[in-house]
Amino acid sequence: MDQLHNQSFQQIIASYTGKLLRDHFGKGPESVVVSTGSTFITIYLRNFMTPTEKILLEQHQEGLVMETRDKLMLAVMPEILQYLQDMSSVSMEECYYDWDLEQKTGMIMIISREPVCHAHFISTEYNCRKEIEAELNRISAHVQKAPCTTDSYEMNPRTLLVVRNGVLLPMEQEMIRLGQGDTLKRVKRKLEKEYVLKSHILEELLPTRISDCFIDWNYTLDKSILVLALNPHR
Numbered sequence: 001m002d003q004l005h006n007q008s009f010q011q012i013i014a015s016y017t018g019k020l021l022r023d024h025f026g027k028g029p030e031s032v033v034v035s036t037g038s039t040f041i042t043i044y045l046r047n048f049m050t051p052t053e054k055i056l057l058e059q060h061q062e063g064l065v066m067e068t069r070d071k072l073m074l075a076v077m078p079e080i081l082q083y084l085q086d087m088s089s090v091s092m093e094e095c096y097y098d099w100d101l102e103q104k105t106g107m108i109m110i111i112s113r114e115p116v117c118h119a120h121f122i123s124t125e126y127n128c129r130k131e132i133e134a135e136l137n138r139i140s141a142h143v144q145k146a147p148c149t150t151d152s153y154e155m156n157p158r159t160l161l162v163v164r165n166g167v168l169l170p171m172e173q174e175m176i177r178l179g180q181g182d183t184l185k186r187v188k189r190k191l192e193k194e195y196v197l198k199s200h201i202l203e204e205l206l207p208t209r210i211s212d213c214f215i216d217w218n219y220t221l222d223k224s225i226l227v228l229a230l231n232p233h234r
Contacts, residue, residue: 042161044229046104080108089117148167167223196226
């Protein structure tokens with residue numbers, strides 16, 4: 001923790017994550033932006049695309065790229081969680097991640113058991129919170145089901161994090177039991193992102209336009225994390 005005298009907690013995490021991804025993928029992101037608040041850590045990756053992945057995408061092999069990334073992240077995530085745990089002395093409970101291959105961006109989302117040290121205050125009473133949550137619940141009902149609970153947090157002016165519990169239908173739970181969870185996730189992601197990015201209501205409620213939308217699920221907990229990356233300019 002002596003590093004904290006010279007570097008911020010967020011900068012240390014960003015540097016470690018960038019190097020770790022470079023070691024596993026062969027190429028790291030151009031930039032890594034870390035935000036912390038209460039029990040949440042978000043790690044936003046920009047310009048993250050390997051030469052091999054670029055070729056595969058040109059050959060319309062998006063599914064193969066996503067499958068390969070999932071396998072690599074099985075090795076990456078335990079290392080990130082252990083590092084964060086060592087850095088903060090707080091147990092890291094949950095991990096989520098998602099990519100936007102077209103924009104070459106990604107988001108890693110982590111939830112700890114207790115508030116993270118050096119975490120900034122995050123607002124639960126930001127402007128139009130209830131209306132934004134209502135619109136996201138409406139969108140969720142189109143794709144899966146309306147969540148049993150929805151809580152959203154303004155991590156910073158450019159990052160809105162939404163935690164949803166109770167989002168799986170009985171049919172979806174059966175698909176997961178039968179080993180079709182990955183397929184289900186791909187379909188749900190595609191549909192929900194389309195609704196979110198095309199929502200005129202969200203466009204009117206949010207202070208700036210949405211530049212990225214990331215979504216992931218924890219099937220065991222029946223929980224979903226959604227992160228909106230906002231552009232500072234309309």
